[in-house]
Amino acid sequence: MALDIVRADSVGQAAGVLAGDDGARFLAGGTFLVRAITAGDVSIRTVVLSDGLGLDRIALGDPIEIGSAVTMAQVLGEPHLGFLHPVADSIGGPAVRAMATIGGNLFAQSPYGDFAVALLALGASVVSEGADGEASQDLEAFLAEGPPRGRIVRAVRFATPAAGAFRYLKITRKHPHGASVLSIAAVLPVPGGTLAGVRVAYGAMSPRPMRARAVEAALEGRPLDAAAIEAATKVAADGTMPEDDPQASAWYRRAVLPVHLRRLLSGEEG
Template sequence: MSDVQTVATLADAARQMGADSAYLGGGTVLMRDVNAGTAPSRLVRTTDPALGEIRALGDRVVIGAGVTMAQILAHRDLDFLHPVARLIGGPQVRNMGTVGGNLFAPHPYGDFAVALLALGAQVTMAGASSGSARPIDDVLRDRERPSGLVASVEVQRPSAGSFGFRKVSRVKPKGVSVMSIAVLAPQSGGRIQGARVAWGAMASGPVRGQAVERALDGQSLDSTTIERAAQVATDGLSPPTDPLATSWYRQEVAGVHLRRLLQSMGGR
């Protein structure tokens, strides 16, 4: 049985963290370990109200780490993330699962983190790395040894039609992901500039699809470009084999689903 310690602020919670402790946010993953008797001996939680705040700052939105998927769906400034949050579990999970927790969700979970990775989110931490925002790429790379607790995530609103998300699962509509794909493809003068592509369930955690990004950058989103992107969909990736799908299957279908996503974003 784990002891639960409640503190007033996230900074206090960060100071309380140690080798024998875990942070308790929404608990959608951690509570399974608690019930199985495999959780750390001490759980730390906070009642810090800042974790539940959503603030619009011009074309950017700051999302507290404790904001739930249900809150995302209820906030009009986050309408570009509604299609992602809607596919996270069922109502119970969406009411409890948090933005910060999703960054550390184990394979094959973490679909919301995939979307944030494609959007190039910036993550502010409390603890050893407090004070300055870090690129989400760095936070996800170091998520097995985080240097603090997530305080907030900041994203820029994508231009209309430049962001797309697709989740592939065997149980519709809310099953665990066989894979998920997020694409940010902003255009200038009819050409894609600064493409970001992210995959979920195609590695141990969310990962960039750099080969696809190179195939998209500088191109118009037409059928030729989409086919080139689909052909290199899994270049540089080593998809896992798990009870949901084999590595071979993921490699075989990734290009198909990437093609469909890009076509849905207006590809001709």
């Protein structure tokens, strides 16, 4: 079947094509989309190109803004985003990182979406554009509601975490780069000796990246000591809905999650 390739002059025009054709998809790095097309997904009839729309920029203000077409390799090339380098570096091999975009990662299903896990912990918001103009939405709501039809993600925004407050780990069976058995990202600010504004997010522990709210509640307002870590570890698997896949069974994911959470919180991993 023929595939139409559309080059739009603006994000608004590209969004208009997507809104008017349910067989149209926005092509970012293509690591998922091109694979789906070559695998014979005939529901995709039109591809709207993302290059030339100015979505590949990083603005290092406050908040930081990363354009949706920025690749993992671009993140790795930006020294001011050093705290995100372990995240970008954990995604695929060099060829995937050269193409995979931040925007595309927001649409990934478990066990993928590692960058989205980090952004969820960072409290990021998602800026998108559709026929009704530009809108900003909390990433958690964006992930819960599913891919917005007829809207293009322009960028993600988040505040720079306090120095040393951001932690990330990813557990894989295939080294150095495999899909997640699980990933954990956390922002653990300790402004006056006690944790304030804790955010913890998991990857591969539910179909989309999720917040570990019970863990956050167990840590908030306490010093990051052995007692707090013990309390957090006890509720590590609360609310999780992992799936069985070739990386791991759901049972295994739940069983090892507390071990890795404990290591992350104690600073032994991540």
